[in-house]
Amino acid sequence: MQVNGVFGLASQRAVWLSARQMTIAENISKANTPGYVARDTEPFKAGVGQHRSGLAITNSLHLQPGNIVSGVKVVAASATGGQGTNVETELMKSIEVRNDYEVNTAIVKAFHRMILASAKG
Amino acid sequence: MDSLLASVRAAGSGLKAQSERQRIVSENIANANSTSQSGGGDPYRRKTISFVETLDRTSGARIVSVASISRDRSDFPVEFDPGNPAADGNGKVKLPNVNPIIEMADMREANRSYEANLQVIKQVRDLVSMTVDLMRST
Numbered sequence: 129m130q131v132n133g134v135f136g137l138a139s140q141r142a143v144w145l146s147a148r149q150m151t152i153a154e155n156i157s158k159a160n161t162p163g164y165v166a167r168d169t170e171p172f173k174a175g176v177g178q179h180r181s182g183l184a185i186t187n188s189l190h191l192q193p194g195n196i197v198s199g200v201k202v203v204a205a206s207a208t209g210g211q212g213t214n215v216e217t218e219l220m221k222s223i224e225v226r227n228d229y230e231v232n233t234a235i236v237k238a239f240h241r242m243i244l245a246s247a248k249g
Numbered sequence: 250m251d252s253l254l255a256s257v258r259a260a261g262s263g264l265k266a267q268s269e270r271q272r273i274v275s276e277n278i279a280n281a282n283s284t285s286q287s288g289g290g291d292p293y294r295r296k297t298i299s300f301v302e303t304l305d306r307t308s309g310a311r312i313v314s315v316a317s318i319s320r321d322r323s324d325f326p327v328e329f330d331p332g333n334p335a336a337d338g339n340g341k342v343k344l345p346n347v348n349p350i351i352e353m354a355d356m357r358e359a360n361r362s363y364e365a366n367l368q369v370i371k372q373v374r375d376l377v378s379m380t381v382d383l384m385r386s387t
């Protein structure tokens with residue numbers, strides 16, 4: 129894979145991970161709200177984060193509809209295999225997000241160091 | 250607004266909601282024995298709180314807020330105590346419909362949810378700090 133391909137992919141992954149973190153935060157804050165169904169993001173694949181609709185295409189600062197967060201589609205958790213709002217499950221998901229994020233930033237750092245090394249000669 | 254910072258907004262609203270709930274629980278516990286001032290009158294009536302999901306305009310996050318604080322409409326327990334100033338003609342006193350065991354269980358759940366929201370804020374802070382660390386030279 130080309131080096132600039134890596135940076136693009138890592139950036140998309142970072143966007144997806146932040147959208148997932150936000151969904152988890154919303155789930156946890158509503159753990160005691162009656163009638164609330166836990167949500168989760170769609171699985172990650174290249175090209176995620178490009179969903180925009182209507183006004184948001186012209187300017188990304190427009191409010192996006194509730195089921196799109198930073199361009200990532202969000203669905204009810206049961207659709208992705210989860211079950212209801214369970215605080216422990218959400219906390220475990222947030223640990224996954226954290227680990228993925230660390231790996232992601234470490235990869236970016238490593239490639240950045242390689243580029244610097246080749247630039248300095 | 251950026252997703253990570255919006256997460257802090259959502260978790261902050263959770264903290265606020267749970268501390269509101271904690272306040273209601275402590276009011277209930279403190280008034281668990283507050284009878285009426287006059288004979289035969291109604292004592293303290295237990296308060297209940299309910300939450301609802303709302304949209305925060307500035308960040309685009311779906312936050313939680315207090316829907317309403319209302320009163321528990323169940324019957325008051327009645328005790329026979331003629332010497333009590335709140336006793337009616339038959340010597341019966343109405344006591345508040347507060348069950349301390351239920352209030353304690355509520356308080357523990359509020360505590361647990363509060364801590365979970367705190368963990369979310371800590372995690373987001375770590376994620377942002379990891380990203381900023383990318384700018385370090387080493």
